[in-house]
Amino acid sequence: MAEASAPPPAIPDRQDSKEPSANGSGAAKPHESVFLGEDIEIFPDRRLPQYDSGEVKAYAALSRSNPDAKLFALVCVPHLIPRVQSISPLAAIVHPSFVRLNKHGIVFWPLDKAQRYVLIYERTFSEPLLQVGKPMALGMRQEDLLEHLIRPMIGLFIEFHNKDFVHGGIRASNLFRGSADAADRIVLGECLSGPVSFAQPALYVTIENAMAPPYARGMGTQADDLYALGVCLAVLLRQDDPLEGLTDREILERKIEEGSYAALTGRDRFTGSILELLRGLLYDDAYQRWTLADVQAWLDGQRLSPKQSVKRLKAARQIAFNGEKYWRPQILALDLEKNLSELSGLIDSDELNQWIVRSLDDKVMSKRLEKVFNIMQDLNRGVGYGERVACMVSIVLDPDAPIRYKGCAVHPEGMGNILAYAIARKEDIAPFAEIIEYNFVPFWLDAQDHAASVDFGALVTRFDGCRAFLRQKNVGYGIERCLYLLNPDVHCLSDKLKSFLVRTPEDLLFAFEK
Numbered sequence: 001m002a003e004a005s006a007p008p009p010a011i012p013d014r015q016d017s018k019e020p021s022a023n024g025s026g027a028a029k030p031h032e033s034v035f036l037g038e039d040i041e042i043f044p045d046r047r048l049p050q051y052d053s054g055e056v057k058a059y060a061a062l063s064r065s066n067p068d069a070k071l072f073a074l075v076c077v078p079h080l081i082p083r084v085q086s087i088s089p090l091a092a093i094v095h096p097s098f099v100r101l102n103k104h105g106i107v108f109w110p111l112d113k114a115q116r117y118v119l120i121y122e123r124t125f126s127e128p129l130l131q132v133g134k135p136m137a138l139g140m141r142q143e144d145l146l147e148h149l150i151r152p153m154i155g156l157f158i159e160f161h162n163k164d165f166v167h168g169g170i171r172a173s174n175l176f177r178g179s180a181d182a183a184d185r186i187v188l189g190e191c192l193s194g195p196v197s198f199a200q201p202a203l204y205v206t207i208e209n210a211m212a213p214p215y216a217r218g219m220g221t222q223a224d225d226l227y228a229l230g231v232c233l234a235v236l237l238r239q240d241d242p243l244e245g246l247t248d249r250e251i252l253e254r255k256i257e258e259g260s261y262a263a264l265t266g267r268d269r270f271t272g273s274i275l276e277l278l279r280g281l282l283y284d285d286a287y288q289r290w291t292l293a294d295v296q297a298w299l300d301g302q303r304l305s306p307k308q309s310v311k312r313l314k315a316a317r318q319i320a321f322n323g324e325k326y327w328r329p330q331i332l333a334l335d336l337e338k339n340l341s342e343l344s345g346l347i348d349s350d351e352l353n354q355w356i357v358r359s360l361d362d363k364v365m366s367k368r369l370e371k372v373f374n375i376m377q378d379l380n381r382g383v384g385y386g387e388r389v390a391c392m393v394s395i396v397l398d399p400d401a402p403i404r405y406k407g408c409a410v411h412p413e414g415m416g417n418i419l420a421y422a423i424a425r426k427e428d429i430a431p432f433a434e435i436i437e438y439n440f441v442p443f444w445l446d447a448q449d450h451a452a453s454v455d456f457g458a459l460v461t462r463f464d465g466c467r468a469f470l471r472q473k474n475v476g477y478g479i480e481r482c483l484y485l486l487n488p489d490v491h492c493l494s495d496k497l498k499s500f501l502v503r504t505p506e507d508l509l510f511a512f513e514k
Contacts, residue, residue, distance in 0.1 A: 034107050039065050040120055042073045044111050050127060053169070053190055054199030054214075055080060061120055063102070070123035071102060075109055075116050078498070079424035080194035080215060081417065081489045082117050087192060089163040096182075097152040098159075099190050100124065106501050114499040125176035125187040129236065132173070136203075136241040142274050145236060149175070149186045150277075153229060154295055156188065157222070161292055166220040168196035170228035171204045172235045195417040196220035202248040203235075204228045207260070207284055210252050211334070211409055212402040215421045218413035223286040226295070227260075230281025234264040237274070242266025249334075256312055256330055260284050276304055284312070315359035321346065329360065333397035337407065340386030343393065347373060352393075368396040368447060384434070391440055399447035403440050406431040412441045412459055416487025423483065423493050433479045436466045462486060 051058035061071040109116040169191035178185030202210040280290030318325040322339040326332040346352040466482040492502040500511040
């Protein structure tokens with residue numbers, strides 16, 4: 001992985017990127033090739049859609065020093081910040097079942113007439129295992145998957161664990177068949193061209209992560225990667241897709257009602273050791289899901305008791321809200337903002353608390369709701385009151401879910417990514433500032449049952465700093481300062497610099513020259 005271990009160049013060489021001069025002469029034509037350094041040539045008119053990573057498009061590339069090398073380029077987009085700080089740990093991972101990064105850096109991209117970050121990968125594989133538009137059920141043999149996918153992937157996961165690296169992009173469409181000289185090999189594709197899990201369909205992420213947009217799911221964990229591997233195995237093994245035609249919301253509800261294993265396997269029945277593996281990887285409680293050590297023990301022949309599907313909390317009787325009936329607090333929490341006045345009535349009349357105590361028999365949840373009631377007494381019942389109450393009650397009903405406020409859903413660790421996304425796309429960022437201002441993050445942290453699930457201390461410190469920034473009205477503070485604190489990978493998103501990737505003072509001087 002040449003040059004991948006070094007930090008990315010602050011700016012590209014001015015001649016390498018074929019940037020326009022100040023008077024416009026020498027501007028690259030729309031289909032003219034682009035150079036990264038003196039060696040790598042990228043071809044904007046030669047798309048390779050089979051290697052796209054979500055919204056990030058792939059193009060053919062060539063090494064002048066090694067013309068026989070097969071390369072492709074991923075051209076990052078401004079609203080999905082590439083994981084630049086993860087390049088160094090990834091560079092230390094060399095594995096035959098993992099895509100290899102060749103080079104990375106900044107180029108002037110003629111199709112956008114702006115600078116873009118590019119990642120150059122070696123094309124040591126052919127087509128994806130799951131082609132676009134094909135059924136999400138391949139019916140592959142267990143023996144083949146064990147030999148060519150499971151064993152190599154667990155070896156790769158050990159490398160990830162040793163480097164404290166989270167992939168965040170494990171899905172069937174990001175698994176590729178090997179090249180002609182290693183056709184049986186399966187290669188895992190890239191993961192650096194955007195935030196963790198930004199290209200993951202809701203099917204491949206846990207119930208809690210599926211409740212947030214792809215760019216707001218946080219930093220990810222190895223437990224998330226293991227769950228995604230379990231989903232991949234189910235998709236590759238099963239004969240039929242029981243979730244075909246369902247929306248993301250319907251898939252989420254099916255997982256909540258039935259558990260991930262049952263929802264993903266449907267009528268397919270698996271026996272023997274593969275059943276243990278699937279149940280272990282698809283366990284919905286991350287703290288009981290199989291760990292890497294469990295999977296290694298399974299590979300070594302130890303027979304572990306198959307885990308039963310987690311029994312999510314279900315009420316003894318329904319509660320009515322907004323014309324619907326709800327059995328499960330997690331699904332009710334998803335819909336609270338649909339009728340804010342009725343929600344206030346449920347709290348004021350004590351009906352919601354009685355449902356929690358009598359039908360759910362959850363005293364901890366009841367105490368948390370009482371805390372919300374006490375906070376409500378101090379709130380001004382003016383503009384924004386209902387949204388604030390709905391946010392806190394949704395946390396009470398489903399503490400593992402992301403923070404939901406004014407139609408937004410975000411994991412606290414994903415705030416930096418969603419802010420960058422919203423600012424780059426000119427979307428309303430006021431809800432995110434209010435999440436910080438109204439102290440919803442400490443309220444969310446206080447509701448967490450598992451102290452090890454997030455780094456509490458670091459989050460509290462960061463968001464305390466953000467609240468201080470929001471109070472400052474001087475230049476250089478406000479929500480923009482919060483963005484750069486919460487997302488160290490992001491470049492300057494000022495409109496005045498939208499054609500440049502400014503990350504350092506040197507980059508800024510270069511932009512001024514242009």
